[in-house]
Amino acid sequence: MEYVLTQFASTESTSDGGIFGALGIDITMLVLQAIAFLILVVLLGKFVYPVLIKAVDDRQEKIEESVKAAQAAEEKAESAQENIAALLKEARKEAKEIVTTAKDEATAMVEASDKKAKQRSEKIVADAHEQIEKDVIAARKALHNDTIELVALATEKVIGKTMSSNVDDKVIAAAVKEAN
């Protein structure tokens, strides 16, 4: 350590040119380097930085556009989801209405069908009753007529064989009495 310090101290003491010299800086060289640096800066600023900045700007713009597009897409997606939800809700509502209407219609149809069937069955029963009544009346008439025919025939046969003057007198007497 001591060596190092002494070394620097000896260097300072041996060099010329003031402080720069003491520091080991060559002024000429420093100026030249400064000029070169400035030229480099000017060249970079004129030819390189604009290109880089433009590329960066473009990139940033693209990124912003992408972000905007993503946001827009997200918004669209949200909107679409809302629309879908609304559509689904509407569709469910419509489906429910359709089902309800279908149920109502089915119920109405069943009721109408029941009513029609009932009316038809009642009509069939009424017709059957009417027909039976007609048949009964016709049968009664036929029976009545047959009975009359039979009674007339039997009476004629019986009277033909059993009529005597005595009976005839009674018949005549009854007829005269009835006529009076």
Place this chain on the structure above:
Amino acid sequence: MATRLSRRKIAAFYADELLAGRDIRAQLAAYLVETRRTREYELLARDIEAALADRGVLVADIASSATLSSESRKAVEMYLLDATNAKQIYMRESTDSSLLGGVKAAIPGRELDATLRHKLNQLKASKI
């Protein structure tokens, strides 16, 4: 040419003749032949019977299934006299076995059918 007399006038004339006790058969027959009205014989006979009925003399056609007994005949006679207010009655009796029983009396303008045949016919007619 003689005036054509109405059947009613002829009947009235011959009814009076009959009531007077005259036999009109030959005279009536001659008249009908002369006036060419023989076809009206039956009608004229009926008209004479009607004219006699108007004068209280009843001519009745009595039909029965067998010959009437005296009781039945009397009963029928009494009934007809009562019913027509006639004073005298002549009954033309006939038998028809198809009548079965009872009696049928036909007088001018009326008929009493109390035969069993008639009753049976009425029964048959009541068929529905």
